[in-house]
Amino acid sequence: MQKNIILAGVGGQGILSIAAVVDQAALKEGLNIRQAEVHGMSQRGGAVQSHLRISDREIFADLIALGNADLILSVEPLEALRYLPWLAPGGRVVTSLDPFVNMPGYPTMEEIMSELGKTERPVLVHAAELAREAGSARASNMVMLGAGAPFTGIEQGRLEEAIGALFGAKGQEVVDINIRAFRKGLQLSNI
């Protein structure tokens, strides 16, 4: 079993929480993990990405080779496109459709949809809306994790357990909101 996942978004959007959940779940599964992330200057509203690799054999490199990502999981639609050179043949793009516009020249949604449409059966998610339905717009990253979950190779229960552990300190209500958000995303991909 080996999965190469690129998590994408804008600094501050919570991709590291997604990574933390998958990491913990993979650790519980006894899998090897390498998860490279971006700290420093780019965190200030810049494009950020995390290379997440899980495997039952030894992982050597912290970075995924081009054309080797099984999944691009993005919390922002334009950011999903930035990492297409890493997508493996048959790899999937799962992305939020909520644009984060903080620079000039941001393309139209039609242009973005057209590019996303060129990938194999992209999973497109109105994450913020589903997160609000779950109880908090802040949980949209967990909606996205849910939507990407079937492609991570880790079972739902393990991921939910890790969500519970990550948000546990903030109380049961926050855990419940995030689990609901996760399941809303999961439903989209499981159809």
Place this chain on the structure above:
Amino acid sequence: MNRQLLLGAEAVAQGALDAGISGVYAYPGTPSTEITEYIQRSKHSRESGVRSSWSTNEKTAYEAALGMSYAGKRSLVCMKHVGLNVAADPFINSAITGVNGGLVLAVADDPSMHSSQNEQDSRVYGRFAMVPVLEPASQQELYDAMFHAFDLSEAVRLPVVVRMTTRLSHSRSGIDRRTPLGQNPLKAEYAPERFVLMPHNARVQYRHLLDLQPMLEELSESSFLNETVEGGGAVGVIAFGIGCNYVMEARRDHGIDCRVLKIGQYPLPRRQVNELFDACSTVLVVEEGYPVYEELFRGYFGSAKIRGRMDGALPRAGELTTDLVAAALGVKLTGTAAVPGIVVNRPPELCKGCGHRDMFEAINLVIREHADHHVFSDIGCYTLGALPPHNAIHTCVDMGASITMAKGAADAGLRPAVSVIGDSTFAHSGMTGLLDAVNDHSPLTVIIGDNATTAMTGGQHSSASGSKLVDLCRGIGVEAEHIRIIVPLKTHLAENVAVLREEFDYDGVSVVIAQRECVESAAKKKRRAAATGQ
């Protein structure tokens, strides 16, 4: 013990704690900051009294670490690569004095310059100082290497460098821990013949350092960080640090059977290197950083046998990847999707509501009244003032250079001469430059963006902010009436513009302190207060 998921930087921290350090000294700098932050958060370090607050700069950090070692205890000092330029003086000289308690310098290089102004390779400093350098290739190796580094440091009585790069420092992996060691007892000995570096002592000590070198080479030959991976074929690889990860990945992905010598401890293990060069007709040198050893292998007159960054087999600059290494090993890579043309860059920016935004707005309004409107700046969040929409600063070179460069330009006749620096950077390296300006009566306005934190690296404690900053400027000799405090807020714009205009026009040294808490720190405080139910 349970397997723990740690960043490379955190593995260094946990390794150092478990190896029994009594203190860590550091100034924040990406990608090294998380080492010290981890130790500060650690329950173990609080319970066992491991000293861990931030130092004013890398030089003070290194010297304090050397002092702790002098007193017999194990100490860790951490910095980013350019920080070692600041600490170079004590670092190089500590190789001459030697150490008592284990002293380990963890230095994090930033190839590809993700958050830095250059990609200098700290291994060069290691060679320069002639001390052992460890370059682990994985998070687990980093953890294990910390035990080894402290033992080695005490065995050879030299500081030991642990070098890592961004990708290892900022990547997580599962770590198996060992049984923690206790701290060393306090044991300061009088040894002026080692520690008083007057020429008659220094010559003896330097001779001793030279004499140690063959032993250091032997120690490398038996190090767990250096190993040969058997393979066939005429092409061999010598791979350093995480460069080896890409080699191993490419080897497996593309079914390449080549012999690999993995290097993780310097000076080079001569026997293994000789074996590789004897066994292979071509050797690819894979280094994450400068082609330090490739250049050495080639020698001045070159060698047709060697491939690497210097002949284009690998790019001369920037980080390595599996793809680059695979290509250098002769793999024809198939094309992958391109980034669609509509994908525009998303550069970082100052946070919404950040006081620096208002500071730059006021500066721009006043400075553009002048034909010459150069603004000398420095290293911190406010460096983002160079980008649109601010386009407000024109230099950023090294910590503290805003003040001294503005001074030099003022001395050359440039008016107004304006410097923009943060509170933490001012404390780090700005104060001494301000003293130069005061002593020289250089007409200069220093604007200190005081957000009461080291913001760019994630909000660490700043050595001087608020009233301490005012007192410092006063103490350095800036006249009280030319130390002005403004609040960088929209509502204060007219007032701030007036203050800046007066001080730009003043023919002497003035300091304008723009005081407003970092919005990130404020939000963090609020979240913490909410979490504790206050």
